[in-house]
Amino acid sequence: MALTAVATPRYRQRRMTTTITGATDGDLARAIAAGAAADAAETELYHRFAPRVRLYGLRHLRDEDAARDLMQQVLMVTIEKLRAGAIRDMDMIGSFILGTSRMLAVNLKRRDRRRQALLEAFPPEHPALRAAAAGIDEHGLEGCLSTLAERERTIMLLTFYGDRSSREIAQTLGISEGNVRVIRSRAVDRLRACMGAAERAS
Numbered sequence: 001m002a003l004t005a006v007a008t009p010r011y012r013q014r015r016m017t018t019t020i021t022g023a024t025d026g027d028l029a030r031a032i033a034a035g036a037a038a039d040a041a042e043t044e045l046y047h048r049f050a051p052r053v054r055l056y057g058l059r060h061l062r063d064e065d066a067a068r069d070l071m072q073q074v075l076m077v078t079i080e081k082l083r084a085g086a087i088r089d090m091d092m093i094g095s096f097i098l099g100t101s102r103m104l105a106v107n108l109k110r111r112d113r114r115r116q117a118l119l120e121a122f123p124p125e126h127p128a129l130r131a132a133a134a135g136i137d138e139h140g141l142e143g144c145l146s147t148l149a150e151r152e153r154t155i156m157l158l159t160f161y162g163d164r165s166s167r168e169i170a171q172t173l174g175i176s177e178g179n180v181r182v183i184r185s186r187a188v189d190r191l192r193a194c195m196g197a198a199e200r201a202s
Contacts, residue, residue: 020044026091032082033090046075049097056101066108074100113163144194152187155180 020028020040025048031041053074057067078097081087087096145153151173158164158172166184170177 024091025093029082029087029090029093032079033085033087035083038083042079045079045093049078049094050075053097053101056098057105060105061108066112070101070104070108073104077104110163140195141191144191147194148187148190152183152190155184156187156191159184 020031020037021044023031023041023044025045028041028045028048032038032045050071054067054071057070058064061067061070074097077100078093081096082093087093145156148156154173155169158169164172166177166180169180173180
């Protein structure tokens with residue numbers, strides 16, 4: 001019996017949904033890359049991998065919000081790469097997602113360490129950070145960094161953005177650890193003054 005004009009789209013939708021649900025991970029990746037039933041394929045891929053990425057984030061980041069951020073970022077990167085045709089082996093999409101989870105988790109850890117180091121250098125009672133919930137004004141901080149002398153700026157960047165110890169910075173720059181600490185302390189004072197002036201002017 002022939003399907004009516006109304007029933008045909010519904011039948012195709014049910015058939016497509018059944019096909020997507022039973023598809024392999026590689027099939028989903030190929031569907032997204034080809035743009036064929038891409039919305040359904042993206043939704044199914046998300047449902048399959050989002051819980052796994054979240055658990056990975058909980059295990060390595062030990063924070064629910066950070067784990068959910070990781071989950072969103074990893075799946076967004078994956079889908080964007082698939083749409084752009086940037087993933088060669090579609091059948092290894094699970095490995096790609098795991099690798100992306102590892103890379104982004106490391107980046108999140110570095111961001112948190114940098115933010116913590118900045119909070120220690122600029123305590124919340126400082127005018128520029130009067131509201132702890134507001135976090136660090138990194139844009140303003142970058143502007144103030146540009147006002148430092150080259151060596152001061154280098155030491156600050158290596159400390160807070162490069163996660164380098166005083167010993168490592170000293171070896172890189174060919175100076176003593178004591179000099180690193182002195183220059184860094186002076187640079188922190190200048191940044192505090194700069195950020196305080198910016199805060200008063202705003």
